[in-house]
Amino acid sequence: GRGLAPATLLQHASALPFLAPSRLVVVEGLVTSLSGRRGSADAWQPLLDFVPLMPDSNHVVLLEPPPKEQGDRDVVGAHALVTALKRMPNVTVTQCAALRARAFGGGPSEVESWIERRARDHGIAIERAAIGLLADLAGANLRMIATELEKLVAYTNGRPITATDVEVMTPLARDESTFELVDAIIEGRAAHAIVMLRRVLEETSETPIAVMNRVARAIRNLVRATELMEARASEQAIGEATGSRGYPLTKLMRQARATSRAAAESALRAVEAADTEIKTGKRTDTLALELLVVHLATLAPTGRGARR
Structure with missing residues (x-):
């Protein structure tokens, strides 16, 4: 949508379908590109005038990205162009929120x-x-x-x-940086965890929410492992309960032995608190994740968990 002129969009939106019953025009990021520009809504008045007259066979979709971070202001929904479009009977505005990749409480996400x-x-x-x-x-x-x-x-x-x-x-699954980050958090290596977090966020496609999801999953497995170890369950039973096998299971057993059930449960509560801070807008997802990483690393036992 950046650089798109109203006349160009109207040209495509008004053309009759060719060898098809309908015509679909998709524009990505138009409203986002207009945000902060004075008079941008007025410049797109021709679109507002055209929409009520648009043929039933034609459809225009304005596809906008979500805010960069949770808690950011919804500049798209508040834009004057979107506000004007919402008032029109043949316009539908839908906000599609991403599914939650984390679940707290034992059920699936x-x-x-x-x-x-x-x-x-x-x-x-x-x-x-x-x-x-x-x-x-x-x-x-x-x-x-x-x-x-x-x-x-x-x-x-x-x-x-x-x-x-x-x-x-x-x-x-082959992104070793993220797995190394999670290991550093659980094993109490705070300085290394922060370095790895910055590397993951800067050098990979991982989002703060995706990283927090992995951390939450690792902590849930750690809680389950410590519970079963207290009950004197076998390594095989722990592997079946956590979905771990091979080296990941060996590593989980070592990490569980180096901590306690109380510490693991405290770490899980910290993850839940960080999740709440993001959802309520108290902190951005990046800041909440950075603080969580440091906090979790300080909860881990010093020395014993650092051995690999």
């Missing part, structure tokens, strides 16, 4: 529930641990998840998709 429904609707057999790991790796990027499911179906060739399959086939 919104993203995990979406993956489960998607798999069921397409006849895909996938294990619960694989669903959790895929949600952890992709966050709320549903398009990426749908693509990964298609790849996993081709790879498994009819058998149920496992967590190991996700680790092998999903590119994000």
Whole structure:
């Protein structure tokens, strides 16, 4: 939408469909590009005059990105052009919020529930641990998840998709920087955790919310592992309960032995508090994540957890 002139948009929006019953015109970021520019709404008055007269066969979609960080002001919804469009009977304004990739309380997250429904609707057999790991790796990027499911179906060739399959086939699973960050947090290496956090946010496509999701998942597994260890459960039982196996399970067992159930539960409450701060607008997601990383690292036992 940047640099788009009203006359150009009207030219495309008024053209009759060719060899099709309808015509769809999609413009990305138009209102965002106009934000802060004086008189921008007045300049687009020709669009406001055209919309009521637009043929029923034609449709214009103004697709706008979400705020860069949770808690930022909704400049799109408050823009004069959008306000004027909302008043028109043939205009629909829909705000699509990203599904929540974290769940606190034991149940599946919104993203995990979406993956489960998607798999069921397409006849895909996938294990619960694989669903959790895929949600952890992709966050709320549903398009990426749908693509990964298609790849996993081709790879498994009819058998149920496992967590190991996700680790092998999903590119994000090979992002060692993020896993190193989570390990540094759990093991109490605060300085290294901050360095890795900045590297992940600056050098990868990970968002603060996606990183917090991974941290939350790791802490939930740590809580579960410490609970089961207190109950003298076997390593196999802990692996089944947390969806961990191989080296990740060995690492989780070591981390659980180096802490206590009370400390792990305190860390989980800190994650929940940070999540609330973001949702209520008290802090931006980046600031909340940075403070959380430091706080969690200070909760971890010093020395014992630092051994690798």
